[in-house]
Amino acid sequence: MHQFYWVYDLPIETFAIMMIAVFVGFYWAGLGLLRPILRQFVKNTRGANDIVGYVLSCFCVFYGLLLGLIAVTAYQNASDTSSNVTREAAALSALYEDVSRYPDPYGQNLRWILRDYTRYTIKYAWPLQRQGIVPVDGTIRVQAFQEKLLDFQPTTPAQEILHAESLRQFDTFLEHRRMRLFSVNTAIPPVMWYVVILGAVINIAMVWLFDMKFLTHLLLGGLLSAYLGTMIFLIAAMDHPFRGEVSVTPEPFEALYTHMVEE
Amino acid sequence: MGQLTVAQRTRGVSRRDFGRHAGAAATLAAAQAFAPFMFVGCRPTRLPAGRQPIRVGLLHSQTGTMAISETSLRDVELFAFEQINASGGLLGRQIEVWGPDPKSRTDLYPKRARELLDWGAAALFGCWTSSSRKAVVPVVEERDRLLFYPVQYEGNESSAHVVYGGLVPNQQILPVIDWFSSAAGGGRKKIFLLGSDYIFPRTANFVAKKYMAAQGMRPAGEMYLPLGHRDFGPLVNLIQASGAECVLSTINGDSNIGLFQALAAARIDPEKLPVLSTSIAEDELRNLLPEQVSGHLAASCYFQSLPTEANRRWVEDFRHEFGHDRVTSDPLEPQWGLVHLWRSAVERAGSLDTEAVRAAMRDGLEFAGPGGLVRLDPKTQHCSRYFRLGRIRTDRQFDIVYQSDAPIDPDPYPQFAFPGWSCDWTQGGITRGPEVPIDGDI
Numbered sequence: 001m002h003q004f005y006w007v008y009d010l011p012i013e014t015f016a017i018m019m020i021a022v023f024v025g026f027y028w029a030g031l032g033l034l035r036p037i038l039r040q041f042v043k044n045t046r047g048a049n050d051i052v053g054y055v056l057s058c059f060c061v062f063y064g065l066l067l068g069l070i071a072v073t074a075y076q077n078a079s080d081t082s083s084n085v086t087r088e089a090a091a092l093s094a095l096y097e098d099v100s101r102y103p104d105p106y107g108q109n110l111r112w113i114l115r116d117y118t119r120y121t122i123k124y125a126w127p128l129q130r131q132g133i134v135p136v137d138g139t140i141r142v143q144a145f146q147e148k149l150l151d152f153q154p155t156t157p158a159q160e161i162l163h164a165e166s167l168r169q170f171d172t173f174l175e176h177r178r179m180r181l182f183s184v185n186t187a188i189p190p191v192m193w194y195v196v197i198l199g200a201v202i203n204i205a206m207v208w209l210f211d212m213k214f215l216t217h218l219l220l221g222g223l224l225s226a227y228l229g230t231m232i233f234l235i236a237a238m239d240h241p242f243r244g245e246v247s248v249t250p251e252p253f254e255a256l257y258t259h260m261v262e263e
Numbered sequence: 264m265g266q267l268t269v270a271q272r273t274r275g276v277s278r279r280d281f282g283r284h285a286g287a288a289a290t291l292a293a294a295q296a297f298a299p300f301m302f303v304g305c306r307p308t309r310l311p312a313g314r315q316p317i318r319v320g321l322l323h324s325q326t327g328t329m330a331i332s333e334t335s336l337r338d339v340e341l342f343a344f345e346q347i348n349a350s351g352g353l354l355g356r357q358i359e360v361w362g363p364d365p366k367s368r369t370d371l372y373p374k375r376a377r378e379l380l381d382w383g384a385a386a387l388f389g390c391w392t393s394s395s396r397k398a399v400v401p402v403v404e405e406r407d408r409l410l411f412y413p414v415q416y417e418g419n420e421s422s423a424h425v426v427y428g429g430l431v432p433n434q435q436i437l438p439v440i441d442w443f444s445s446a447a448g449g450g451r452k453k454i455f456l457l458g459s460d461y462i463f464p465r466t467a468n469f470v471a472k473k474y475m476a477a478q479g480m481r482p483a484g485e486m487y488l489p490l491g492h493r494d495f496g497p498l499v500n501l502i503q504a505s506g507a508e509c510v511l512s513t514i515n516g517d518s519n520i521g522l523f524q525a526l527a528a529a530r531i532d533p534e535k536l537p538v539l540s541t542s543i544a545e546d547e548l549r550n551l552l553p554e555q556v557s558g559h560l561a562a563s564c565y566f567q568s569l570p571t572e573a574n575r576r577w578v579e580d581f582r583h584e585f586g587h588d589r590v591t592s593d594p595l596e597p598q599w600g601l602v603h604l605w606r607s608a609v610e611r612a613g614s615l616d617t618e619a620v621r622a623a624m625r626d627g628l629e630f631a632g633p634g635g636l637v638r639l640d641p642k643t644q645h646c647s648r649y650f651r652l653g654r655i656r657t658d659r660q661f662d663i664v665y666q667s668d669a670p671i672d673p674d675p676y677p678q679f680a681f682p683g684w685s686c687d688w689t690q691g692g693i694t695r696g697p698e699v700p701i702d703g704d705i
Contacts, residue, residue, distance in 0.1 A: 137361075
């Protein structure tokens with residue numbers, strides 16, 4: 001499906017209009033070109049419109065369910081990714097506060113590395129994620145932090161407690177970071193897209209079979225196709241949580257970084 | 264009248280009607296399908312070759328002992344490239360940077376340099392220690408790329424594939440000796456040479472001894488200690504016993520903690536026996552206790568406390584971007600200048616080709632940086648820079664007590680130390696003289 005990723009570079013309005021236009025255009029083109037041929041199959045059947053209508057209704061139930069479930073899945077993926085990004089930023093913030101209590105220069109060095117990680121995530125990792133590339137250089141920052149954290153030798157019971165808490169918080173942060181990286185390529189599987197597209201084509205083909213005035217046919221079928229295009233646009237826009245305008249933003253990291261540099 | 268059946272109505276559609284409907288539908292469909300592309304355009308995901316970003320490699324350790332120093336250098340490079348990108352890029356293209364981690368291991372520097380060049384880096388910015396630089400030089404020479412090296416170093420080297428931004432001994436060590444000997448420096452002529460045991464301190468002190476000999480002076484003593492050495496108590500006694508009036512220290516890294524602890528423990532008064540360090544800047548001062556180190560001296564081309572408008576703005580911008588507790592220091596300012604000199608050279612050359620960039624540099628380049636005017640010397644590919652001497656304050660900053668009147672021209676091969684050696688990359692490169700044993704007699 002990667003050959004279609006360019007749609008995520010389009011402004012969201014253009015993407016939506018394009019999807020609707022493709023579906024309506026396909027329907028209208030088919031109506032003009034294929035309708036006379038398809039109607040040959042039903043031309044001698046009494047009550048053909050009713051039959052097509054029954055079949056279409058039945059089909060729409062299944063297809064609607066499929067679209068609904070896929071839309072929910074896409075939304076859930078985006079929502080989970082967004083929650084995880086927020087959790088990672090929260091864990092990072094807590095870790096930053098913990099290491100701020102270390103004696104300097106340990107505390108200062110650790111804070112600088114976490115700041116560096118946050119800045120890297122916003123300015124360098126996010127644009128890569130938006131291209132579906134898993135950013136790897138954050139790992140160097142994490143290793144640098146871990147190295148410095150483990151260098152610290154607590155000398156008082158209070159420092160021992162603080163150090164233990166920092167290590168625990170560091171593990172939490174690592175867990176969320178890993179989940180964010182895993183979700184970079186989270187997407188609806190291609191096979192589901194094939195079924196969705198096939199369903200849309202069948203849906204439109206059935207509308208071609210109706211017998212009615214040409215302009216009425218253009219209008220009613222066009223409206224149905226436009227809504228189909230809108231539904232599929234919605235799913236596509238929510239798919240790939242880091243791509244396109246409807247995507248997870250680095251806002252929690254940006255808020256944290258502003259706090260870090262202004263403290 | 265009853266309803267028409269489907270069959271009757273189908274029969275009623277003439278070929279002409281069918282053609283008219285089909286034409287109308289096809290036109291509408293085409294208009295719908297292509298309108299968004301016609302009116303808003305769609306961006307191709309691949310940029311044309313001429314618009315591909317320019318790739319630049321950053322070669323700095325982000326883990327290991329050098330990490331704290333080198334990550335600050337990397338930050339200032341990122342900041343410089345981000346600003347260039349924000350101002351429209353270079354040659355109309357954005358700059359893409361990548362900085363893999365050599366982990367403070369000399370053996371990994373050439374490996375990472377090769378990775379960066381394989382990735383397509385047009386130039387490399389980086390290295391800190393002389394050993395890492397010397398390990399990377401053969402790689403950039405083999406691959407015909409440029410390395411921009413910002414740190415003060417020992418001289419006695421020149422490569423057509425390296426642009427050196429830091430001070431060499433004639434810009435740092437010799438002015439220190441002159442200043443100590445002057446009335447402003449207390450007329451101190453008994454200088455104790457103290458250094459870590461590696462190439463920079465040994466070569467720098469070799470040059471210092473040669474220069475002192477030419478002035479009719481002799482060092483009060485000379486001592487080298489392994490990197491990481493902490494026990495300086497006996498050494499401080501030795502310095503005091505030598506009758507030294509001042510110490511020229513090329514001690515590097517964490518050893519400075521032990522040195523200043525021992526000096527404080529021996530109640531050495533910086534007014535009476537000042538220690539002048541060549542390797543202590545604002546970043547290093549974070550690891551030292553102010554009460555132990557204040558009053559001692561450092562030699563550099565740049566201090567954060569430099570009271571100029573250009574510096575104030577630069578420090579403010581850097582801190583705004585990276586945090587208000589961040590500091591700027593000697594190698595950061597030269598590296599900032601090197602990035603901008605490279606940018607000027609590429610713009611002048613109109614190309615990333617190494618020979619074209621080098622040719623542009625040979626016409627002479629200047630950059631008004633936060634530390635003052637920097638001139639790239641086309642003969643040596645080193646920079647003319649100001650020499651500054653600072654006294655350490657209790658707030659881990661410096662009071663600037665001396666500054667050269669003008670930028671000092673670089674001389675990586677001072678003739679009194681390396682007779683017969685010279686370099687002129689505008690005319691043939693290095694002229695070799697007799698081999699000079701660094702550890703030999705003065």
